[in-house]
Amino acid sequence: MSFSGILSSIFARKPGTLLSNSMAIDLGTANTLIYLQGRGIVLEQPSVVSIDRETGEMVAVGNEAKVMLGRTGIALHALKPLKDGVITNATATMAMLREFFSMAKKRKISMRPRILVCVPSGITEVEISAVRTALERAGAREVLLVSEPLASAIGVGILVEGAAGNMIVDIGGGTTEVAVISLSAIVANNSIRIGGDEIDEAISAYLKKKYSLLIGERTAERVKIRMGTVLEDDDEEYEVSGLDFVNGIPETYLINSEDIRNALKEVIVTIVDAVRHGLEKTPPELASDIVERGIVLTGGGALLRGLDKLLMSETGLPIRVADNPLSCTVLGAGLILEDIYRYRNLLIQ
Ligand SMILES: Nc1ncnc2c1ncn2[C@@H]1O[C@H](COP(=O)(O)OP(=O)(O)OP(=O)(O)O)[C@@H](O)[C@H]1O
Ligand SMILES: [Mg+2]
Numbered sequence: 192m193s194f195s196g197i198l199s200s201i202f203a204r205k206p207g208t209l210l211s212n213s214m215a216i217d218l219g220t221a222n223t224l225i226y227l228q229g230r231g232i233v234l235e236q237p238s239v240v241s242i243d244r245e246t247g248e249m250v251a252v253g254n255e256a257k258v259m260l261g262r263t264g265i266a267l268h269a270l271k272p273l274k275d276g277v278i279t280n281a282t283a284t285m286a287m288l289r290e291f292f293s294m295a296k297k298r299k300i301s302m303r304p305r306i307l308v309c310v311p312s313g314i315t316e317v318e319i320s321a322v323r324t325a326l327e328r329a330g331a332r333e334v335l336l337v338s339e340p341l342a343s344a345i346g347v348g349i350l351v352e353g354a355a356g357n358m359i360v361d362i363g364g365g366t367t368e369v370a371v372i373s374l375s376a377i378v379a380n381n382s383i384r385i386g387g388d389e390i391d392e393a394i395s396a397y398l399k400k401k402y403s404l405l406i407g408e409r410t411a412e413r414v415k416i417r418m419g420t421v422l423e424d425d426d427e428e429y430e431v432s433g434l435d436f437v438n439g440i441p442e443t444y445l446i447n448s449e450d451i452r453n454a455l456k457e458v459i460v461t462i463v464d465a466v467r468h469g470l471e472k473t474p475p476e477l478a479s480d481i482v483e484r485g486i487v488l489t490g491g492g493a494l495l496r497g498l499d500k501l502l503m504s505e506t507g508l509p510i511r512v513a514d515n516p517l518s519c520t521v522l523g524a525g526l527i528l529e530d531i532y533r534y535r536n537l538l539i540q
Contacts, residue, residue, distance in 0.1 A: 212228070212304050212305065213228040213304055213305040213306070213307065213528050214226060214227050214228065214295065214304050214305075214306055214307070214528075215228075215306070215307045215308075215309070215342075215521055215524035215525045215527065215528050216306055216307070216308050216309070216326075216521065216524070217308075217309045217339070217342070217520045217521035217524065218238070218273065218284075218288070218308060218309070218322065219238060219273070219276075219363055219364060219365075219520075220238065220271065220273045220274060220275065220276055220363060220364035220365030220366065220386065220388065221237065221238060221271075221363065221364025221365070221386075221387060221388070221491060222235060222236065222237055222238060222364070222491070222517065223235075223236055223237075223238045223253075223287070223288075223291055224236075224517075224518055224520070224521035225291060225292075225295050225521070226521045226522065226524060226525030226528070227295060227525075228525070228528045228529060229529075231525065232518060232521060232522065232525070233295050234291055234294055234295050235517075235518065236252070236253030236254055236291060236294075237253055237254060237256070237257040238271055238272065238273055238287065238364075239252070239253065239256040239257045239259075239260060239269060239270070239271050239287075240252050240256050240269070240270060240272060240283050240286060240287045240290075241255070241256040241259045241263065241267050241268065241269040241270075242267065242268050242269075242270070242283065242286075243266065243267060244265065244266060244267065244268050245266070247282075249283075249286045249287070249290065250267060251269075252286075252287050252290040252291070253287075253290075253291070253294075256269050257269075257409070258409075260407070260408060260409050261407030261408055261409055262407075270283060272284040272287055273365065274365055274388075275365040275366060275384035275386075275388075276311040276313075276314070276363065276365045276366035276384065276386075277311070277314060277318045277321070277322075277365075278318070278321045278322060278325060281321060281324070281325055284325045285325045285328045285329050288325060288326060288329035288330075289329045289330065292304070292329060292330055303330055303331065303332040304330070304331060304332060305331070305332050305333040305334075305335070306326050306331040306333070306334050306335070307335045307336070307337060307524050307527060307528055307538075308322055308326060308334060308335070308336055308337075308524075309336075309337055309338070309339045309342045309520050309521070309524050310322060310336050310337070310338065310339065310539070311338075311339055311366050311368060311382055312338045312339065312340055312368055312370060312377055312380045312382050313366070313368070313380070313382030313383075313384075319336065319539075322334075322336075323336075335538050336538065336539040337524055337527060337537055337538055337539060338370075338377060338537075338539065339361060339368060339520050340359045340361060340368050340370030340372065340377060340380065341370075341372060341375075341376075341377065341523070341537050342520045342521070342523035342524040342527065343359050343361050343489045343490075343513075343519050343520045343523055344357060344359050344370075344372050344487075344523065345522075345523030345524075345526050345527060345534075346489075346513075346515070346518070346519030346520055346521070346522035346523030346524075346526065347359075347487050347489060347513045347514075347515075347519050347523070349372070349487070351372055351375055351537070352374065352375050353373070353374070354373060354374055355373065355477075355480045355484070356371050356372070356373045356378070356473065356474075356476075356477030356478070356480035356481055356484075357371070357372050357373070357480070357481075357484060357487070358370070358371050358372075358469070358470075358473070358481050358484075358485075358486045358487070359372065359486070359487050359489060360466055360469070360486055360487070360488050360489070360493075360502075361488075361489045361490040361493075361520070362386055362387070362462065362488070362489075362490040362491070362492025362493055362495075362498075363386045363387065363490040363491065363492065364386050364387045364388050364491065365384060365386045365387075365388050366382060366383065366384055366385070366386050367382070367383050367385055367386050367462050367465050367490075367492070368380065368381075368382045368490075369381040369382070369465055369466050369468070369469030369470075370469070371469065371472075371473050371474075371477060371481065373477055373480075375534075375536045375537055376536075378473075378474060378477065379469060379472040379473045379474065379477075380469065380472070381465050381466075381468045381469040381472060383461065383462075383465045385458060385461050385462065385465070386490070386492055387412070387415070387490075387491055387492050388408075389458050390415055390419065390455060390458050390492070390495070391408055391411035391412045391415055392408075392411070393454050393455055393457065393458050394406075394411045394414055394415055394419075394451065394454045394455070395408070395411045396454070397450065397453060397454030398431065398433065398444070398446065398450075398454075399436070401450065402435075402442075402444045402446075403435055403436050403437045404431070404433040404434070404435060404436075404442060404444055405433050405434040405435075405436050406431060406432075406433035406434075407433075410431065410432075410433065414429065414431055414446070414451070415451075415495070416494075417429055418446075418448060418451055419451060419455070419495050419496060420448055420451055420452065420495070420496040420497050421452060421455060421459055421495065421496070421497040421498055421501050422448075422496055422497030422500065423452075425448040425452075425496065425497070426447070426448050427447065427448045428445050428446070428447045428448075429445070429446055429447075430443050430444070430445055430446075431443065431444055431446050459498075459501070462492075462498075463501065463502065463505050466486070466502060466505075466506060467505070467506070470506065481508065482508060484509070485508045485509030485510055485511060486502065486506070486508055486509070486510050486511070487511050487512075487513055488502070488510060488511065488512045488513060488516065489513045489516045489519050489520070490516055490517070490520075491516060491517050493512045493513065493516040494512070494516060499511075499512050
């Protein structure tokens with residue numbers, strides 16, 4: 192069905208039954224969230240699957256599969272089917288979505304729901320088509336799309352239809368999206384394929400270089416969440432275990448906040464530059480709004496200690512971390528579903 196056909200079929204329904212059996216999904220590099228129309232957020236799981244190498248069958252998904260990352264041997268393979276915000280393994284994505292839908296189905300949704308999916312603003316046509324195909328094969332009856340920054344903005348309570356400019360910076364697992372929103376549209380944006388995954392990789396690379404210590408991606412993420420900081424006055428210590436690749440034996444090192452600050456320097460500079468470029472692209476008429484209203488930080492990366500203060504000192508603008516940085520995108524998409532007529536102009540055609 193064409194896009195206009197889908198919309199007219201939606202609007203042909205009686206008010207109150209609009210988009211019934213519909214769901215919104217934030218198919219993220221790190222986490223997938225599902226919002227069920229009329230109910231709210233019903234699923235929050237890591238975007239990870241574990242596959243039997245011999246049969247190709249999926250043996251675990253979400254939280255259960257995430258604990259297997261880096262721990263599987265020759266029989267199983269735990270993997271993330273998305274990278275940098277887009278699908279890199281179509282079969283695994285489809286299997287993961289099918290399982291997530293059936294987890295959500297326990298909450299009595301339609302067999303073939305209509306799905307509103309959030310996509311990065313820098314996504315290509317080919318990548319959009321991959322998302323659409325994965326959702327349809329996983330059971331979607333119809334697929335509608337919205338840009339992540341618009342959904343996030345609604346999720347944090349911004350009135351997107353207003354003429355005033357608002358800036359959202361979403362630091363996810365695989366992407367950092369900077370967007371200025373006014374009159375229901377993204378008027379300036381800068382999207383880079385750098386996010387939490389690259390912060391984890393930077394921590395691994397630093398420990399490998401400084402201590403000859405090899406750690407897995409889950410350990411790197413744990414270190415980041417436990418003591419990730421860009422604050423100069425943070426002074427903490429943390430024991431990290433891994434494999435000493437010189438001696439070939441397991442070792443434990445006491446690392447400190449300075450190690451982390453050094454490890455993160457380069458990635459953080461890239462993220463700050465992305466925000467600066469986003470600001471440079473802002474139409475002058477909206478710049479004064481941004482000066483007044485500042486920037487809202489969303490995505491899990493917004494929780495990195497001191498990032499808000501650093502961005503404040505680098506840009507001179509007020510910075511606010513969203514109350515719900517990990518769930519505001521799907522929440523916003525859910526609110527679009529709940530009031531689809533009001534927000535119809537936000538959908539990607
Ligand atoms: N307290 C924390 N400090 C730093 N990073 C964190 C914290 N909590 C979560 N993260 C990171 O946030 C990222 C996940 O954020 P989020 O769920 O917003 O990403 P995503 O939506 O799946 O990715 P994307 O939008 O790029 O596709 C992960 O890299 C995770 O390690
Ligand atoms: Mg995201």
